[in-house]
Amino acid sequence: MSVEFYFFAVGILLLFASFDLVVGVTNDAVNFLNSAIGSKAAPFRTIMIIASIGILAGVTFSGGMMEVARKGIFHPQFFTMPNLMTVFLAVMLTDILLLDLFNTHGLPTSTTVSIVFELLGAAVAVSLIKIVSTVDNTMAIWDYINTAKAMIIVFGILLSIIVAFFSGAVVQFFSRLLFTFDYESRLKKYGALWGGMAMTAITFFILIKGAKGATFMTPAMVAWIKGHSLFIMFIIFSGSAVTFQVLLRVFKVNILKPIILVGTFALAMAFAANDLVNFIGVPLAGLNAYQTAVASTDPLGITMVALSKKVQSHTFLLLLAGAIMVLTLWLSKKAKTVTETEISLGQQDEGMERFESIWLSRKIVNMVDSLFRSIKKIIPETVQDAVGRRLAPVSKSVLVSQKNKPSFDLIRASVNLMVASAVVSLATSFKLPLSTTYVTFMVAMGSSFSDQAWGRESAVYRVTGVLTVVGGWFMTAFIAFVVSFVFAGVLFYFQILGVVGLVAVAGFLIWKNQVKHKDREKEKDEINIFTMDKVDNFKDAVSDTFDHLSYLLKSIKKSLDTGFDALFEDDLDRLKQERKQVKKFQMWTNIIIANIFKVLRLQQQEDIKTSYNYYQIIRRLQKISDTHRDIIIRSTRHVSNRHKGLLPVQIEELKQVRACVMAMLTMMEETFNKKDLVHYDKVTSEFNNMRCLINEINENQIERIREDSSKTRLSILFYAIGGNCLTMMRQNVRLLEIFNDSFVLEDPPKFLCMKE
Structure with a gap:
């Protein structure tokens, strides 16, 4: 050189x-x-x-x-x-x-x-x-x-x-x-x-x-x-x-x-x-x-x-x-x-x-x-x-913005x-x-x-x-x-x-x-959306929580929609992508729950009923997050193991289920975001339609099992998805009750037709 x-x-x-x-x-x-x-x-x-x-x-x-x-x-x-x-x-x-x-x-x-x-x-x-x-x-x-x-x-x-x-x-x-x-x-x-x-x-x-x-x-x-x-x-x-x-x-x-x-x-x-x-x-x-x-x-x-x-x-x-x-x-x-x-x-x-x-x-x-x-x-x-x-450590009585609070x-x-x-x-x-x-x-x-x-x-x-x-x-x-x-x-x-x-x-x-x-x-940047700036005003803190729920439900709705399509088409790559999203949604859920705990700790002067209703968000949110995770993980494992795909009739039935879930999640997202009251008849009708649909497709699935057209693992997947979707809708309705109780009505009616 x-x-x-x-x-x-x-x-x-x-x-x-x-x-x-x-x-x-x-x-x-x-x-x-x-x-x-x-x-x-x-x-x-x-x-x-x-x-x-x-x-x-x-x-x-x-x-x-x-x-x-x-x-x-x-x-x-x-x-x-x-x-x-x-x-x-x-x-x-x-x-x-x-x-x-x-x-x-x-x-x-x-x-x-x-x-x-x-x-x-x-x-x-x-x-x-x-x-x-x-x-x-x-x-x-x-x-x-x-x-x-x-x-x-x-x-x-x-x-x-x-x-x-x-x-x-x-x-x-x-x-x-x-x-x-x-x-x-x-x-x-x-x-x-x-x-x-x-x-x-x-x-x-x-x-x-x-x-x-x-x-x-x-x-x-x-x-x-x-x-x-x-x-x-x-x-x-x-x-x-x-x-x-x-x-x-x-x-x-x-x-x-x-x-x-x-x-x-x-x-x-x-x-x-x-x-x-x-x-x-x-x-x-x-x-x-x-x-x-x-x-x-x-x-x-x-x-x-x-x-x-x-x-x-x-x-x-x-x-x-x-x-x-x-x-x-x-x-x-x-x-x-x-x-x-x-x-x-x-x-x-x-x-x-x-x-x-x-x-x-x-x-x-x-x-x-x-x-x-x-x-x-x-x-x-x-x-x-x-x-x-x-x-x-000394507990400070003065509440400060969470963003401005020093780490040490x-x-x-x-x-x-x-x-x-x-x-x-x-x-x-x-x-x-x-x-x-x-x-x-x-x-x-x-x-x-x-x-x-x-x-x-x-x-x-x-x-x-x-x-x-x-x-x-x-x-x-x-x-x-x-x-x-x-x-x-x-x-x-x-x-x-x-x-x-x-x-x-x-x-x-x-x-x-x-x-x-x-x-x-x-x-x-998405995580920062869930940051609760102040917890010294209970009403504002509750409002922030429902804003966060709106964003989370919107993201879960998009993930479920993509997951259903990927499952119908046996698209493993897309399912794997959604499975990665599951961890992110779980983290968002934990952040919202942690914020609720902070508010409850610092708002001891609030009445017991209001605090109890606010706490109930944690229970409902965990179940929604868990059902979404179960649907995505089960679907990914089923396709990854190369088990038999869904039958055409099962796909058509699950598309009906998806339509109900998407409608409910859209309704909840807009309600929490705009802070508007949703008519109870509409919500009750959506949920009852979903229950009837699940009962109908479950009966159809029993016939397919008897005819041996749906194998064991396929049947397990089918029942799990239907059950999880019904649970998710039930918890969304419970969240709506808490929302109405917090913002709209003095004594809102309860959905007594639903069992826990």
Whole structure:
């Protein structure tokens, strides 16, 4: 290959750097936003501005970290420029695809782990090719790979997971013990000192320990700061404590908010300093390799000894990368998807859980519960009572909008930022690339665990979520190594054709991920329809509930209509699509029910009759949802097992049944949506017609069974569908009674002709 090709390869690497910044920041940068956003410490725009300034400041601290991409994983003196270009192209392609995949599914992963194992995989692939293809080669694979440095990096990352979780848990426990959940009055007593310590920790690790990696710091400045660390810490603590005391006493300011905003700035700064290498370190290393090669007499054969030496990064390039990171932070829709995962796992109150329980999460919860029971036996009851009173959550009497309600309070948010920024910045000061994602995520999980956010109602689901995310981290390492290994082999042997082919494949996969993400966002928008903004007005809450029922019944009607057609035509693909919808409808049902529980809990002053009628919606809704699920699942299994299809006469009878159900669901949907009264005679007539129809087709089916024209499994399916449709209509009529009782009539007539 000519030198001109590698000039083109450098251009591709720099282009990939821009894409990698986008997908990397989408996955990683939101971690320093979660605490401020989850606690609603400030308006979203304010939080974003502060984080953006922190990123721009932090990129200038990352110069020392850039060495990791050049010599942290492999020994560059044993590779030529073409070898390294193969490695770097494979790494960047893999990184973009891997991070975009995790972003699409809303799972935070580690850009540090991905880049480390991608470098390992690609370097191992090229090293093995060199060993196999070279005659009388006495070098082994570990001569090419910097195994000692790689192991230190991996160990540091794994250790950070443990340290971050327990640091978050311990600091949160003592912080909560000091301030309790009703922290406003205690904040006036201890807040200034506590805030001074928080600001000292944040500033010390960010501005002092991390200063020696800054591109603008001279050795003399770094030496002076290092020699006067204790004095600077004392000044920061004293100044912060005095300032916070004045803000508390004179201006009545909640000092936790400025602490959180400063912590957001600090962690954004640490993120940029620590993780920028993950995005542009490899392309810059490729640029350095190309510049070194073309300056020599043998550009394609010279080894890259120069990359083993320290190279100072240009501040302009770092600031340009920071600008791209900031733009991504503001514009990326996938960033919000990743943010929601961590916030939902740490929210203080009960809510709809994203993850289901698994056997491992149940085992872990049971083990931890047994451990705490054993510990309680050796702790005096007086101590338990005292600690329990201080850690008991306080129920707020003021009702707020569910959309504006914070996921956790300001105490926890400040602890998350203080501990995470300290751990990340300390590692950065030692030029050890740990994972910002791992640290911020595990600190948040540790503090939420200590804050009793993982209660008996949510613990197994939250643990499943944590296991899913952590499992994804291990998958990140495996996928990164294997894919980059394969990509490096393809690029080495196929060269230009390999580059074009892999870029085309990458583009296609990214496009597919984008389509999938849009579908996920559409589902989230539908879920937001069922959000009940306020529950402080009982009448409005009931009205919202019937609005939600209207939308749900409309969707169930559409699904049933499609399901019937698919069953009549033995269309398995369409039935499978509707079966996927079943889970979504079940989730919507659970959200509506959870909203009803919230209203009933907070509306104790309402009369018993009204509350009882409102509660009855739960019972009716569950039966409607269950009957829809049973119809779709039975139909899908029947067709999937390739059992005999419905007879023509059965299809005609079920079409009549479908017409009745569709008419009833349409009537209910419009009634609940428009809040109009439906004439009872019409409803009674529809239901009685349905009962007569079901009785008639059941008698016809008995004759078919006697004649053996309808086999056993077909008969079971036929009877189940008819029975479920009748049940669904009965429950819709019951819902109509509740509706009329709530909105229209003082004493509405009941459908006494119907049995439960």
